[in-house]
Amino acid sequence: xxxxxxxxxxxxxxxxxxxxxxxxxxxxxxxxxxxxxxxxxxxxxxxxxxxxxxxxxxxxxxxxxxxxxxxxxxxxxxxxxxxxxxxxxxxxxxxxxxxxxxxxxxxxxxxxxxxxxxxxxxxxxxxxxxxxxxxxxxxxxxxxxxxxxxxxxxxxxxxxxxxxxxxxxxxxxxxxxxxxxxxxxxxxxxxxxxxxxxxxxxxxxxxxxxxxxxxxxxxxxxxxxxxxxxxxxxxxxxx
Amino acid sequence: xxxxxxxxxxxxxxxxxxxxxxxxxxxxxxxxxxxxxxxxxxxxxxxxxxxxxxxxxxxxxxxxxxxxxx
Numbered sequence: 001x002x003x004x005x006x007x008x009x010x011x012x013x014x015x016x017x018x019x020x021x022x023x024x025x026x027x028x029x030x031x032x033x034x035x036x037x038x039x040x041x042x043x044x045x046x047x048x049x050x051x052x053x054x055x056x057x058x059x060x061x062x063x064x065x066x067x068x069x070x071x072x073x074x075x076x077x078x079x080x081x082x083x084x085x086x087x088x089x090x091x092x093x094x095x096x097x098x099x100x101x102x103x104x105x106x107x108x109x110x111x112x113x114x115x116x117x118x119x120x121x122x123x124x125x126x127x128x129x130x131x132x133x134x135x136x137x138x139x140x141x142x143x144x145x146x147x148x149x150x151x152x153x154x155x156x157x158x159x160x161x162x163x164x165x166x167x168x169x170x171x172x173x174x175x176x177x178x179x180x181x182x183x184x185x186x187x188x189x190x191x192x193x194x195x196x197x198x199x200x201x202x203x204x205x206x207x208x209x210x211x212x213x214x215x216x217x218x219x220x221x222x223x224x225x226x227x228x229x230x231x232x233x234x235x236x237x238x239x
Numbered sequence: 240x241x242x243x244x245x246x247x248x249x250x251x252x253x254x255x256x257x258x259x260x261x262x263x264x265x266x267x268x269x270x271x272x273x274x275x276x277x278x279x280x281x282x283x284x285x286x287x288x289x290x291x292x293x294x295x296x297x298x299x300x301x302x303x304x305x306x307x308x309x
Contacts, residue, residue: 070255078256080301198289202285222298229305230302
């Protein structure tokens with residue numbers, strides 16, 4: 001679930017830029033850039049995934065748990081501040097307009113049938129957002145035996161859903177509640193990360209694996225209270 | 240070499256956007272791993288202490304950000 005939701009957010013952000021590139025500079029170049037990045041990412045997963053099995057589990061739990069905590073708490077902090085109106089929400093429509101105009105003003109540079117600027121832009125955004133997805137899939141999959149497959153499937157379903165919607169609608173998915181998704185993913189990753197670091201450190205959690213939903217619930221409660229406490233007075237006055 | 244710097248900056252950005260927040264998390268993890276873990280009660284209560292510290296880091300950072308913007 002965490003891999004699916006996180007991948008959904010990243011795929012929506014990548015789709016916005018790929019749509020802008022495809023609409024302005026041509027679909028062949030946009031899709032070639034995105035496909036090239038997906039091939040590189042698949043190669044990285046195939047290369048790095050099996051290497052993790054050689055490292056002792058407690059070392060992986062400590063290392064990966066630390067990175068999951070840094071990543072998850074960063075998302076959760078940002079989602080709380082956005083929910084409280086302290087920093088602006090990410091606007092897919094605005095991002096689409098900005099990228100469309102950047103593509104229109106960019107130089108024309110062709111190699112055969114491909115527009116090099118468009119290929120580079122689509123490759124860059126797919127690599128950027130895809131790296132986050134790959135990190136999350138590997139991190140979530142490495143924390144416990146048997147988790148890599150469900151995490152990968154979750155990410156692939158998210159990619160299929162977003163690509164399908166993008167193909168059908170041909171416009172950015174501005175109605176996806178991105179901040180709520182980031183809020184949920186942040187809470188889940190913070191819970192998983194805390195549990196894994198604790199296990200890697202040799203602590204015994206009360207209730208064993210049941211501590212994971214308890215940690216997630218505790219982070220959720222704290223985040224909801226914080227979002228309410230930090231709420232911008234200007235928003236409160238408007239309600 | 241410029242692309243290497245760009246890749247490094249992108250990877251850094253995955254984990255850090257507020258340096259003081261990421262720093263506080265790392266410092267607390269180091270305290271837990273190198274200090275709390277050696278205490279007699281750590282095996283039973285270490286996990287709770289780990290969570291409590293991380294929750295405090297999150298609360299402090301959000302409230303500090305909120306006060307700064309008022």
